[in-house]
Amino acid sequence: xxxxxxxxxxxxxxxxxxxxxxxxxxxxxxxxxxxxxxxxxxxxxxxxxxxxxxxxxxxxxxxxxxxxxxxxxxxxxxxxxxxxxxxxxxxxxxxxxxxxxxxxxxxxxxxxxxxxxxxxxxxxxxxxxxxxxxxxxxxxxxxxxxxxxxxxxxxxxxxxxxxxxxxxxxxxxxxxxxxxxxxxxxxxxxxxxxxxxxxxxxxxxxxxxxxxxxxxxxxxxxxxxxxxxxxxxxxxxxxxxxxxxxxxxxxxx
Amino acid sequence: xxxxxxxxxxxxxxxxxxxxxxxxxxxxxxxxxxxxxxxxxxxxxxxxxxxxxxxxxxxxxxxxxxxxxxxxxxxxxxxxxxxxxxxxxxxxxxxxxxxxxxxxxxxxxxxxxxxxxxxxxxxxxxxxxxxxxxxxxxxxxxxxxxxxxxxxxxxxxxxxxxxxxxxxxxxxxxxxxxxxxxxxxxxxxxxxxxxxxxxxxxxxxxxxxxxxxxxxxxxxxxxxxxxxxxxxxxxxxxxxxxxxxxxxxxxxxxxxxxxxxxxxxxxxxxxxxxxxxxxxxxxxxxxxxxxxxxxxxxxxxxxxxxxxxxxxxxxxxxxxxxxxxxxxxxxxxxxxxxxxxxxxxxxxxxxxxxxxxxxxxxxxxxxxxxxxxxxxxxxxxxxxxxxxxxxxxxxxxxxxxxxxxxxxxxxxxxxxxxxxxxxxxxxxxxxxxxxxxxxxxxxxxxxxxxxxxxxxxxxxxxxxxxxxxxxxxxxxxxxxxxxxxxxxxxxxxxxxxxxxxxxxxxxxxxxxxxxxxxxxxxxxxxxxxxxxxxxxxxxxxxxxxxxxxxxxxxxxxxxxxxxxxxxxxxxxxxxxxxxxxxxxxxxxxxxxxxxxxxxxxxxxxxxxxxxxxxxxxxxxxxxxxxxxxxxxxxxxxxxxxxxxx
Numbered sequence: 001x002x003x004x005x006x007x008x009x010x011x012x013x014x015x016x017x018x019x020x021x022x023x024x025x026x027x028x029x030x031x032x033x034x035x036x037x038x039x040x041x042x043x044x045x046x047x048x049x050x051x052x053x054x055x056x057x058x059x060x061x062x063x064x065x066x067x068x069x070x071x072x073x074x075x076x077x078x079x080x081x082x083x084x085x086x087x088x089x090x091x092x093x094x095x096x097x098x099x100x101x102x103x104x105x106x107x108x109x110x111x112x113x114x115x116x117x118x119x120x121x122x123x124x125x126x127x128x129x130x131x132x133x134x135x136x137x138x139x140x141x142x143x144x145x146x147x148x149x150x151x152x153x154x155x156x157x158x159x160x161x162x163x164x165x166x167x168x169x170x171x172x173x174x175x176x177x178x179x180x181x182x183x184x185x186x187x188x189x190x191x192x193x194x195x196x197x198x199x200x201x202x203x204x205x206x207x208x209x210x211x212x213x214x215x216x217x218x219x220x221x222x223x224x225x226x227x228x229x230x231x232x233x234x235x236x237x238x239x240x241x242x243x244x245x246x247x248x249x250x251x252x253x
Numbered sequence: 254x255x256x257x258x259x260x261x262x263x264x265x266x267x268x269x270x271x272x273x274x275x276x277x278x279x280x281x282x283x284x285x286x287x288x289x290x291x292x293x294x295x296x297x298x299x300x301x302x303x304x305x306x307x308x309x310x311x312x313x314x315x316x317x318x319x320x321x322x323x324x325x326x327x328x329x330x331x332x333x334x335x336x337x338x339x340x341x342x343x344x345x346x347x348x349x350x351x352x353x354x355x356x357x358x359x360x361x362x363x364x365x366x367x368x369x370x371x372x373x374x375x376x377x378x379x380x381x382x383x384x385x386x387x388x389x390x391x392x393x394x395x396x397x398x399x400x401x402x403x404x405x406x407x408x409x410x411x412x413x414x415x416x417x418x419x420x421x422x423x424x425x426x427x428x429x430x431x432x433x434x435x436x437x438x439x440x441x442x443x444x445x446x447x448x449x450x451x452x453x454x455x456x457x458x459x460x461x462x463x464x465x466x467x468x469x470x471x472x473x474x475x476x477x478x479x480x481x482x483x484x485x486x487x488x489x490x491x492x493x494x495x496x497x498x499x500x501x502x503x504x505x506x507x508x509x510x511x512x513x514x515x516x517x518x519x520x521x522x523x524x525x526x527x528x529x530x531x532x533x534x535x536x537x538x539x540x541x542x543x544x545x546x547x548x549x550x551x552x553x554x555x556x557x558x559x560x561x562x563x564x565x566x567x568x569x570x571x572x573x574x575x576x577x578x579x580x581x582x583x584x585x586x587x588x589x590x591x592x593x594x595x596x597x598x599x600x601x602x603x604x605x606x607x608x609x610x611x612x613x614x615x616x617x618x619x620x621x622x623x624x625x626x627x628x629x630x631x632x633x634x635x636x637x638x639x640x641x642x643x644x645x646x647x648x649x650x651x652x653x654x655x656x657x658x659x660x661x662x663x664x665x666x667x668x669x670x671x672x673x674x675x676x677x678x679x680x681x682x683x684x685x686x687x688x689x690x691x692x693x694x695x696x697x698x699x700x701x702x703x704x705x706x707x708x709x710x711x712x713x714x715x716x717x718x719x720x721x722x723x724x725x726x727x728x729x730x731x732x733x734x735x736x737x738x739x740x741x742x743x744x745x746x747x748x749x750x751x752x753x754x755x756x757x758x759x760x761x762x763x764x765x766x767x768x769x770x771x772x773x774x775x776x777x778x779x780x781x782x783x784x785x786x787x788x789x790x791x792x793x794x795x796x797x798x799x800x801x802x803x804x805x806x807x808x809x810x811x812x813x814x815x816x817x818x819x820x821x822x823x824x825x826x827x828x829x830x831x832x833x834x835x836x837x838x839x840x841x842x843x844x845x846x847x848x849x850x851x852x853x854x855x856x857x858x859x860x861x862x863x864x865x866x867x868x869x870x871x872x873x874x875x876x877x878x879x880x881x882x883x884x885x886x887x888x889x890x891x892x893x894x895x896x897x898x
Binding site for chain 1 (some may be wrong): 746778783787790802
């Protein structure tokens, strides 16, 4: 498969009110790869990932300049529709955020808001999404119970399944394991490796071992700037920037 | 791969966008309504004030209010009356409410709290005309007999009733402020080996101080704006008590003047304009009071959000401390003075003595003993509150039971309410309330959806929210006068069901707006983001993810609004009701209503038969309103328990 550039940012600057959170970020994300964003707290990695599906739109007083190209089209173009973009670029959040509905309805939510109310099709989508998210075995007998009763790790896989149900091209994961225990984390990491065959995965993580374990490409950010971006092995073994080296080797962060 | 930035798959000019926009516009219009209402009330009242029958200075400072015989329009005695009765009420309400708030939030066990909190909220649900009825036939008699004064309809009676009425307002707002103190502060203090009382007095109360102050100010606002209860127990002589601290003097407030005189005033004459002048004065006073409370509550919100942000203090710490100390001591002196006025030298003396004793010995007393003294004082205040509730409820129930019968509910009143039943009033109240909620619910819910879901916080939301807060604090009698001038006279609806329904709706919109907003805010932002992330539009997100979990809260707000509307007298007194009205067959006929029926037979119809009928009416009204409130409280508590995020 040819390496295809699916996301490309050009001079992205972002402000929360008076405070600038991103400075001239230029990077590319390749399709069917896992790209990790790492860096110390407050470096802007979560802010950047939220630019990719215009999730920052819902935050007050947030202003953005520059362009983010998805498949060659600027998603910040005045005519671009954030809702349509999010159908193509799904997102999984730091804390699992299932809706207070049944497991089934959580997954069916995406297809339903897009107008698919066909019971048979929804059944198929729900099962398929849960299977990919490796949750089917655990919940198949209680699909109509509330999702709030699931454990944290199960809830997070449910949220992944929910994002898969609308067949996105990219899945953004904003520290998906930060509230999970090691066993649940391992399951999610396995899942990511499966997912990249069909989807492109971008993940924010503060856990460097995790980035080293799962990602193909790594971007290191510091104080709102993209310091270094490259293949994961190169970033971890042979960082070109001193700041990256210091962070990777644990001398600050 | 596509090139260029035009024509991408997600570039849509679909109809859906227009639908989203029009939905947003609808909510925006609803939100705007609150602001427009408050300004139109102000403007319309001002318009009706002109020409004021006297110049502004003598209007404010003249010592004689005699609008018909001497044509003198001096509101000074009315202002003094309002202030005095409010002061007295606060002397009773502030200590009790703060004790109650501390007890509920810091001392009570979970189980006790789940009983006491609803009980205090029920106290808020009792209609003011029922309080007035209780004051008229019980409290004033007690005062007359106990102190041996010629009549019990006095300043003292007004202050006691008003004090009881202000307790729930102050308690609930103060409790919210105390509860908002981050748990980390308390744990930090406890971890240093401080006792619970030390933690409360040195950490919790100081951090909740602006919220507590706001609670007191809101209580004052409530007291200043109260009409019916005051009108029924204060004697209503427009005089300044001599000497000023004579608590057994009858007294007349701004609100009771409006309540008594508006119904009989010739439209367009000097008296008419004078009364609207009084309404404007009242509105301005309550606006100032409520604005300061809104400001203070804003301060706490900022304080808790801005942890970590450093800001240069406006004044040096020493000066602030000095001002605080001065403020506290002035407040203490006023409180003591009011205590003396209401309870006499003996009880005040004992309390002062005890206070000084504790103050003097506090260094020597062990931490434990101090805590015990503090907790028993707090416990004492909650016992008094519960006792007050028990006495009032018990009396109304006991006194009204005898009058209840099947006929009482199904027959129209005969012989000026002495015989027959209350069917016309009961049905009239239901008509009024149904219409009011049908108007207020869509506007209130729409406005709050706009505020929470569609706007970024800014000037616009601030104005709308402040407008709603002010509307909420506007005395109900002012709504009554506005409805009279605007709907009855200007729009020529006459005394009609419709005019009453709209006036009541105006009054309950803020209640619905506030509770809905709170319910929407309780839905975590992360759920909304989850919905956006799978490509749902804003309206889809609101309808499918935000509204369902918020529904119980919204229903609670609606029921609270219904309860409030069914107990109110002042807003319908000059817009919709007529004492002997039958069940209306159109929106343009007058109605009878329970609170008004009660008010009239309790104050204007002599004889023991009327007394008995009034007791029965009071009980029915109480049961109706308390019923609504209980349902609302039950729904809220049930979902608070089951909703977990």
